[in-house]
Amino acid sequence: MSVIYVLLTISIIVAIGFFIAFIIAIRNGQFDDSYTPSVRMLFEDELIKEKSKKSILTKKD
Amino acid sequence: MNQHACFHCGLDASTTHIVYDEKSFCCQGCKTVYQIFSENDLTCYYDLQTAPGATPKDIEGKYNFLENTKIIEQLLEFNDDSTQIVSLYIPHIHCSSCIWILENLNKLHPSISASTVNFGKKTVRVTFNAEILSLKNLVTLLSSIGYEPFISLDDYSVGKKHIDRSLIYKLGIAGFAFGNVMFLSFPEYFEVGEFWLEQFKPLFRWLMFAFSVPVIFYSAQDYFISAYKGLRSKILNIDVPIALGAAVLFIRSTVEIMFDIGSGFFDSLTGLIFFLLLGKFFQQKTYAFLSFERDYKSYFPIGITKITPDGKEESVQVYDIEKGDRLLIRNEELIPVDCILIKGNARIDYSFVTGESKTVSKQSGDKLFAGGKQLNGTIEVDVLKSVEQSYLTQLWSNDVFKKDKSLAFTNITNQISKRFTISLLIIAVIATTFWLIVDSSKAINVFTSVLIIACPCALALAAPFTFGNVLRILGKKKFYLKNASVIEQLAKIDTIIFDKTGTITANKETSIAYEGISLSKDEEVLLKSTLRGSNHPLSRSLYHLLNEHNILTLDRYEEYLGKGIEAQYKQDSIKIGSAPFVGYASETATLNTAVHISSNNKYKGKFTFYNAYRKGLSQLFNKLKQDYDLVILSGDNEGEKDNLTKLLPTKTKLLFNQKPEDKLEYIKYHQSEGAHVLMIGDGLNDAGALAQSHVGIAISENVNVFSPACDAILDASKFNELYDYIKASKSAINIVKWSFVLSFLYNCIGLYFAVTGQLEPVVAAILMPLSSISIVAFTTIFTNVIGRKIN
Numbered sequence: 001m002s003v004i005y006v007l008l009t010i011s012i013i014v015a016i017g018f019f020i021a022f023i024i025a026i027r028n029g030q031f032d033d034s035y036t037p038s039v040r041m042l043f044e045d046e047l048i049k050e051k052s053k054k055s056i057l058t059k060k061d
Numbered sequence: 062m063n064q065h066a067c068f069h070c071g072l073d074a075s076t077t078h079i080v081y082d083e084k085s086f087c088c089q090g091c092k093t094v095y096q097i098f099s100e101n102d103l104t105c106y107y108d109l110q111t112a113p114g115a116t117p118k119d120i121e122g123k124y125n126f127l128e129n130t131k132i133i134e135q136l137l138e139f140n141d142d143s144t145q146i147v148s149l150y151i152p153h154i155h156c157s158s159c160i161w162i163l164e165n166l167n168k169l170h171p172s173i174s175a176s177t178v179n180f181g182k183k184t185v186r187v188t189f190n191a192e193i194l195s196l197k198n199l200v201t202l203l204s205s206i207g208y209e210p211f212i213s214l215d216d217y218s219v220g221k222k223h224i225d226r227s228l229i230y231k232l233g234i235a236g237f238a239f240g241n242v243m244f245l246s247f248p249e250y251f252e253v254g255e256f257w258l259e260q261f262k263p264l265f266r267w268l269m270f271a272f273s274v275p276v277i278f279y280s281a282q283d284y285f286i287s288a289y290k291g292l293r294s295k296i297l298n299i300d301v302p303i304a305l306g307a308a309v310l311f312i313r314s315t316v317e318i319m320f321d322i323g324s325g326f327f328d329s330l331t332g333l334i335f336f337l338l339l340g341k342f343f344q345q346k347t348y349a350f351l352s353f354e355r356d357y358k359s360y361f362p363i364g365i366t367k368i369t370p371d372g373k374e375e376s377v378q379v380y381d382i383e384k385g386d387r388l389l390i391r392n393e394e395l396i397p398v399d400c401i402l403i404k405g406n407a408r409i410d411y412s413f414v415t416g417e418s419k420t421v422s423k424q425s426g427d428k429l430f431a432g433g434k435q436l437n438g439t440i441e442v443d444v445l446k447s448v449e450q451s452y453l454t455q456l457w458s459n460d461v462f463k464k465d466k467s468l469a470f471t472n473i474t475n476q477i478s479k480r481f482t483i484s485l486l487i488i489a490v491i492a493t494t495f496w497l498i499v500d501s502s503k504a505i506n507v508f509t510s511v512l513i514i515a516c517p518c519a520l521a522l523a524a525p526f527t528f529g530n531v532l533r534i535l536g537k538k539k540f541y542l543k544n545a546s547v548i549e550q551l552a553k554i555d556t557i558i559f560d561k562t563g564t565i566t567a568n569k570e571t572s573i574a575y576e577g578i579s580l581s582k583d584e585e586v587l588l589k590s591t592l593r594g595s596n597h598p599l600s601r602s603l604y605h606l607l608n609e610h611n612i613l614t615l616d617r618y619e620e621y622l623g624k625g626i627e628a629q630y631k632q633d634s635i636k637i638g639s640a641p642f643v644g645y646a647s648e649t650a651t652l653n654t655a656v657h658i659s660s661n662n663k664y665k666g667k668f669t670f671y672n673a674y675r676k677g678l679s680q681l682f683n684k685l686k687q688d689y690d691l692v693i694l695s696g697d698n699e700g701e702k703d704n705l706t707k708l709l710p711t712k713t714k715l716l717f718n719q720k721p722e723d724k725l726e727y728i729k730y731h732q733s734e735g736a737h738v739l740m741i742g743d744g745l746n747d748a749g750a751l752a753q754s755h756v757g758i759a760i761s762e763n764v765n766v767f768s769p770a771c772d773a774i775l776d777a778s779k780f781n782e783l784y785d786y787i788k789a790s791k792s793a794i795n796i797v798k799w800s801f802v803l804s805f806l807y808n809c810i811g812l813y814f815a816v817t818g819q820l821e822p823v824v825a826a827i828l829m830p831l832s833s834i835s836i837v838a839f840t841t842i843f844t845n846v847i848g849r850k851i852n
Contacts, residue, residue: 004261012241012268019237023230031229036180039157040164 069095070207071112090117094206098162101169106162113158115207122391124204124212126364126376127197136196136212136363138186144174145191149210151203154183163208170194170202185210214361214379228345232338235280238272239331245269249324250823266318269327277311281334299478299521302485306516307333313509326513329825333518336833340525344532344545361397361448365390368441379448386444396433398444399451402426405440409433472549473797474524478517485515492816503818510820514811519804519832524797527840531793534848539776540786547772550756551790553737557685558728558750560742561695561705564760566672567777573606577658577666584660586613587635591628594618599656600626600637603668625657635660640667672701677781679708684784686710690736694719694727696746724750741783742769785851792850796843800836807832 025031065075067087074087082099086092094114098104106113126132139146153159159178163185166176172193177186185208189199203210245265281304288304291297307330314325366389367377374389379397382388387403390396396409407423411433420436423429429442431451448454489511496504528545535542542548559565580588590613592604617629625638636643636659643659645667654670685691692714693705699717706715719727728738728750740747740754743761748769751757759771760780775783811828814820 008264008268015237015241019233022233022237026226026229026233031226033179033181036160036178039160039180040178042157043161043164 066112067091068107069112069114070116072116088116090207093117097169097206103162103165103168106158109161110156110158113156115153115209117205117207118209118393122366123394124197124200125366125374126362126378127195127200127212129364129376129378132364132376132378133196140191143190143192144188145196146186146188147196147199148184148186149200149203149212150182150184151208151210152183153208154178154180154185159208162206166202169206170199173199212363214363228338228342231280231283232335232342235276235331235335235338238276238280239328239335242269242272242327242331245272246324246328246822246826250826262324263318263321266324269325270315270318273311273314273327273330276331276334277307280338281307284337296475297479297482298475299481299517302478302482302515302517303337303521306512309509309512310516313513324822326822326825328822329513329829332826332830333516336518336830337521340522340529344525344529362395365394365397382444382447384444384447388442388444390435390440390442392435392438394435396429396431396435396442397451398431398448399446400429400442400444402429403441403443406437407435407440408437410436472524472546473794474521477801478520481517481520485511488515488812488816496818500818506820507816507818510815510818511812514815514820514825514828515808516829517804517808518829519807519836520801522833522836523800523804523840526837527793527797527800527844530841530844531789531847534844534851535786535789537848538782538786538851539779540782541774543772547756548790548793550737550772551739551787552794554689554739554756554787556690556692556731556736557739557741558692558694558724558754560724560740560747560750561693561701562672562697563743564741564747565674565678565693565780567675572671572673573603574669574671575666576669577664580658580660580665583633584635584665587628587630587633587660588637588658590615590630591618591626591635591637594628595620595626599654599670602670603656633661636662671704674708675777675780681781681784682709682713686712690714692716692727694724694750696720696724721746721749725753728753739787741775782851789847789851792847793844796840796847799843800840803839804832804836807835 065073065085067074068084069086069091072087074085079086079089079092081092081095084095086095091114094117095104098106127136134140137145137147151163154163160180163178164176166185166187167173170189172190173187174190175188178184179186187199194202200210200212245268248265249262284300284304284307287298287300291301310326310330310333314327314330317323317325361379363379364376365379365382367375367382368387368389369375370387382398388398388400402423402425404425407427407429408420409423409429410420411430421433428445431448431454489508492511493504493508496507525545528548531548532542532545585607589604589607592600592607594615595601595604613630615628615630617627617634619627621627621638621642625636625642627636628634637656640655640657643657643664644662645657645659645664655667656670657667658665682691691710691712693709693716695701695715695717696719697717702715702717705713709715716727724740724747728740731738732753732755738754739756739758740750741758741760742748742751743759747757747759751759751769751771756773757771758773758775759769760775760777762777775786807828811820811825814824
């Protein structure tokens with residue numbers, strides 16, 4: 001029956017792990033601005049698109 | 062793609078013929094920005110959004126104050142040898158292109174290592190190396206690509222801002238504990254009598270206790286503090302029963318598990334605190350990009366150019382200006398102190414102070430007041446008073462600006478909580494006495510049960526969720542409220558006071574009427590050609606009003622400052638300007654602004670400028686007059702009185718020549734007679750009145766740019782919707798009242814269990830979340846119904 005002690009310990013450690021991650025996220029200011037990141041994450045694609053455009057152009061030349 | 066729109070900023074580019082890279086531009090400035098971007102592979106800027114840019118303004122010398130090390134130190138967030146961090150407010154940030162370009166600043170200059178945009182606050186945080194790129198050059202760089210930062214005295218005095226994140230911490234902890242306690246108490250809900258579960262009961266219970274400790278001592282601490290403060294000032298606010306309930310929950314649960322009586326109510330306790338904090342979080346919604354607390358500091362520059370006695374220019378901090386200093390004010394700069402004009406032509410725009418958009422011309426020797434904006438080249442002035450003693454800053458020392466309005470009024474929840482708490486205690490006492498007689502072993506159980514179950518979770522949630530949601534809905538309709546208590550105040554209003562200029566009149570539009578002998582075709586052509594050369598605002602408005610004509614090249618053209626213009630073409634001469642200037646002696650004292658015309662020294666007539674009132678003004682006033690007393694308090698003369706009496710309902714009171722202090726006193730007087738006053742204004746001259754009134758609404762043509770301290774900001778385009786907004790606030794109050802009824806029903810059910818001594822933890826655990834969630838659902842649905850109605 002002592003397996004329940006092991007399980008309990010694991011489950012609480014996992015929960016506390018997530019909790020610490022949450023605290024770190026707040027400290028880093030991830031909750032200060034909830035709008036800009038949603039726009040920012042879309043930019044990566046745009047940058048690649050621009051690069052590929054350029055390579056096509058140079059090929060044409 | 063529209064060939065006639067500027068590729069960079071979207072303005073009309075059909076007349077300029079500036080073409081670069083097969084794209085048309087409206088001006089050289091826009092073209093230059095495009096060149097900068099295309100050379101640095103940043104043209105992606107234009108892919109994200111069509112024509113996102115702004116024309117860069119000429120800022121020669123404007124940021125010289127950023128060379129002053131004392132000022133730089135105050136502005137920098139972080140300052141080490143080769144790493145500097147600064148946060149700059151850029152009003153132009155408005156779309157995803159802006160975010161993209163500002164976060165790619167490192168491609169424009171190698172010394173910039175990182176830049177992060179906060180879109181909500183319209184700020185960019187730049188990390189750069191000041192050894193290579195000084196702060197002044199950074200600001201110049203941003204300005205050159207059309208993103209001119211706005212640096213004001215406010216940035217200087219506040220220093221490093223501390224961000225308060227405690228509510229998120231508290232909410233996170235409560236949520237974490239709530240979830241875990243729920244899991245741990247699950248086996249007990251089903252009363253599983255199995256041997257091995259029985260064995261672990263104490264362990265599970267003590268774990269729940271451990272999770273609840275931070276909730277009661279950290280997450281819930283605001284409720285205890287507020288309840289204590291309330292009791293000390295003899296007010297039974299809503300936090301009193303909440304704190305009482307939470308404390309009883311914790312103590313009784315701890316006692317129960319200690320003596321192995323039961324499983325305790327830790328699930329209900331953590332759930333209660335979690336839901337309450339959620340409501341607080343929801344209501345806390347603010348508009349980060351708007352500021353409701355602005356005073357003159359937000360508009361004043363940090364530094365100004367001083368001319369030293371030996372003729373050198375030097376940047377000084379505004380607070381360091383002393384009486385007798387000689388200052389240099391450049392075009393478009395704000396005058397920070399009261400002073401005397403010494404050199405140059407001053408044309409001052411006092412709209413910032415008075416709300417009046419017409420500019421005033423001043424000659425050397427005239428007194429200039431702080432807050433005016435110079436619009437006509439560079440001037441030199443002698444300082445009369447320091448910043449703190451200037452007229453404008455004196456306005457802010459009035460006591461009304463130090464009062465916190467929200468403290469002075471009891472909100473709807475606290476009004477009801479007094480009666481609630483008293484009846485709760487009476488029920489608890491009666492039930493306990495009853496059980497003491499019947500079965501004394503149950504008495505203490507019943508007493509604590511009553512306090513637990515009656516804990517007004519649903520009651521406390523009704524107002525935050527209703528008002529929070531209404532706040533958001535109104536925000537979408539461009540009516541931005543400072544906080545939720547403004548909605549309650551707005552619903553009680555019975556008197557509405559309007560400022561005139563800039564509030565019920567549109568700032569940019571004026572209507573012009575001509576009186577006199579009609580002008581011949583030739584005269585009109587000459588008039589138009591003459592006006593073309595003048596930069597005076599009246600000339601500009603008149604020029605745009607006249608029909609299109611061929612433009613003549615004048616033989617002679619002369620502008621007399623403060624008087625008018627004289628021009629000649631072949632045989633014809635024309636004079637445009639004030640009545641004495643054109644030789645019209647019989648001018649009776651009219652109060653409206655007028656421009657007189659004489660042709661070949663013969664008086665022709667005059668163009669009179671009238672205020673153009675906002676669209677829908679009459680309808681709005683006619684709707685409002687049924688329920689409210691309407692007053693117009695104007696700082697202007699009575700010139701528009703006839704016009705206004707025609708336009709507005711007859712019972713509207715009209716008062717003219719009101720100084721800022723008069724407006725404030727007028728409101729104070731009516732408040733002392735029991736009126737609930739709503740003040741609607743726009744300029745700094747209304748600031749005192751806005752602060753004194755129960756609700757002060759600032760009308761703004763551009764919500765990002767200017768508004769004095771107020772409770773709410775209304776976009777000028779939505780002015781005619783005001784009546785609907787006030788009505789919506791009244792409906793919001795009704796929703797809150799109905800939710801109170803609903804939560805009382807839940808309390809009655811709960812009290813039945815409590816009084817009869819049958820309160821099981823599982824009943825509490827079901828009833829509390831159920832009541833909270835149904836209240837949230839109820840308020841959300843009905844506030845959205847209100848939102849629909851506004852349209």
